[in-house]
Amino acid sequence: MSLFNGSKRWLTTTLILLMLLLGSSLTLAVDRLVNDTGESNLSINQVRLRVNPVMLAIERNYHQLNTPEIQESVRSMAREQGLRLSFAGLDGKIMLSSNPSSEGQHIQLASALHYDLNHAAYAKDGEDLLDIAFPVIPAAEGKQIGNAIFTIPKAMVTVQPSSMLPLLAVGISLIIALILGTLLISMHRNLHKRLLSPVNMLQHHAESILKGQYDQHIQYQHADEIGELYAMFDLMRTEIKFLSEQRTQQEQAQKELITNISHDIKTPITTIKAYIEAIIEGICTDEKTLMEYMRIMQTHTDKTAQLVEDLLIHALQELGQISVEPREVYSGPVFEAMLESFGHAVKIKGLTYETPDSVPNVLVRMDTTRIEQVLSNLISNALKNTRPGDVIRVLTELDADQFIVKIADTGQGIQPQDMPFVFERYFRGQASPVYSRVQDGAGLGLSICKNIVEAHGGRISFSSKEGQGTIFQFSLPIC
Template identity: 30%
Template sequence: MKLGIRRQLIISFILAIILPVVITLVLLRVFTVKVNTNTEFEYLATPDLFFENTTRKIQDDFSNVTNHSTIKIALREYFESLDGSLIIMDIEGKVLFDSEDSNVYEKNIIQEFDTQYGSDLNIMIAKDDLVKYVKPIIINRQLVGNAIYEFNEQTMADARMSEIVIYLAISFLAGIAAFVLLMVLMTINISRNILIPINKLSVATERVAKGELDFVIDCSRKDEIGVFCEAFDSMKNQLKDSLLRQKEQDEAKKQLIASISHDLRTPMTSIKGYVEALKDGKAKDEITFKKYLTVIENKTAGLDRLIDDLVIFSKLETGKMDMHLASLNSQELLEGIASIKEQELSLTQCQLIIKRPFPSVRIEADKERMMQVVDNIFNNSIKYSSGNCLIMLESKVISKSLRIVMEDNGPGIHEDDLMHIFQQFYRGDKSRSREHGGTGLGLAICKYIIEEHGGKIWAESAIGKGTRITIELPIIESDIYNAINDVMSADGS
């Protein structure tokens, strides 16, 4: 499982803190062991034991004591550790070995020791920083001489302290170096995992700002940056779709303006012609006069519908379309609408089939807006019918909803157009649109009104098989039980 950026950063910072400390502590431990096992520090811990061991080596090789090179090799540890001097003499005070060739001075010292302490010596004299150790040399339980060790204790201590300081410095510098190395690695990791992808996103943002939307961002990562890349790519695609829709709407608006110009000019020209005919007295009889007035009335009604659609569209665009929802009885609402449509369609060639009785449930609805929805759907059915017009209206309760169905026997809608008919300005087949006119706003207005009621609307159609528009409105919760009982009773009867 790939770690996310947050976990990577947390682990990196923890390592950057802990690992240098661990390295420092490990080195301190190693150097501590080295100091504890180093003969150079043995004197500081157990000086008597150190000089006894050295004296024992002299005893073991006493026969070669006059051979300087042999003794210096045998006592190399002493000379390297303390950087001191050594005098070996017999019991008569004769100097057998002098590392500094200062026999006279050392003889005086021996004489002083003989005067004060006798010949069998095991003493230490410290004067200022100079330390002298005198150890007896005993072979086969007989005193054969003395070894006089002399060194500067402060110089030796300073040297040892310098070495300890060096060990400490190495330990802490190693910890600091580890910290710096980890910080460099963290910087490289952050650059590779965060900064480089962000730079790519920055470049992508600039491309989007320039209007370039046809490119893909690499989103192969599975961490937060990958999620961010996917979100950015999704946003880019949504922006692209939005711009395409905006372009389509702009094109539709242009077509709408051209259509409105045509739809306004044509009836206005017709009205103007009939008005001039009436003014010129061409209507010689009452029948002709009424015929002219009927034409003018119909053309004016068409203009009213066009203006109404534009006014409603303006309200939709500005969000100022008011809904006056109230608790209504569905049967009373539908009966009122059906009665009006029966009366209107009786004056046309369209036949209206109403499947009664309507369900009696309570819904939240705006009576005028629901009438407007039915008007728009019926007007479309009448507009696109080819003479023998048939419209069916029915309603029933489905689960927790009131379903209203309006179906006609018109020419139907092409499958490619069906998914767009509720969009603003969409008018499907251009040749049919020019022939029948309209703004392409009717069904878009219906969709808006129904959705404001908390319902939904959809269409089913096929070429040559008519169109079926279905509306579903939610039933008021307290009335659902009664509605279900009514449905069950109707099914039982």
């Protein structure tokens, strides 16, 4: 059950219990208010039961009320009921009374007649007796002939309030209070277990991540909102761990890059310096030797320039500022000139260099300098994986709206374990005993090629079989 649904049920239950508790409190308050006014503890029914025989006797014998026998009978009946009677006519004259001496007297009907118990109680406030009046209406006459005024003890008509309702209300209130207390304690424990404790644990994990400790798994047992938060937090931890490891690897690769480039630049510079010193010292005695020295120096200078160019492109690639400025050119003359410029470097290595007889002449958008750099890197990569007697072959073709260039060699090929990482920066393939030059370079060339080709809207790929050679190909969209 989710925390949201659980808290909703808790809130609903608590509100219901509070409403019941409020209802019980209101019941007690109303009961106390009614008891305090005294309006509900006077029972007119008790009075009617007592006076009914007397009233019947008066109504049946009202024509003979002046006879002593009837008068004594009515007085006797009133005494038996514990009542005192005064029967007054409509003019206020007392015609019959439990006290015979008051007969014949007149009373003030306006002040003496109280048909309501509460009015009677109010008129006799503080006294133990009440005067309650009933109209006398004989059935034969069908009209009122007088009023029977009964003086009765207040205790006779006072009904003691039942104590069950207050006790029941108090009992319900206590039960609700206990349930509320239990519910609140349970809620507190549940919130501490399902919310506060997990949040504290999450804070501990966050502190560990800030300290660089990414290996501790973040787990939560319940499938609720906190569980979802834990899952996202653990996913974030995994991502941060991956990024941290990637950054560490990248920093290590950059250190190795600097070391390798420093070594690779130092070697040709040292060689160039040695040949310059030899020329200055006059070791070259003829023009042929001098020209040989110059060619060696040029080779090492080209290598140094290539390393510096790769490093510059890498820096621009890191900053996302690699400059590619495509322009519309015809592919034929441009690629023929590029391929011809690489022929000398391939042939002096003792390799066979094959180029297409004719390059398809179509209009493409490309940055000539950058595409030449791609060809240079791919051919240089082929040179590293071949040995004298092998063949480097360049093919060009059209496929739908793409101009395709292929650079194939018959060298050692790429080892299967290296294939997934060929285009990654800093990657340098494993060297075999025969092809020790595979690891030459900084591992930036193919990554730079991929970036340049994709910046033109093209694609670059390769296929290779170990021991049989490799084919790299890239495509450029035709205008």
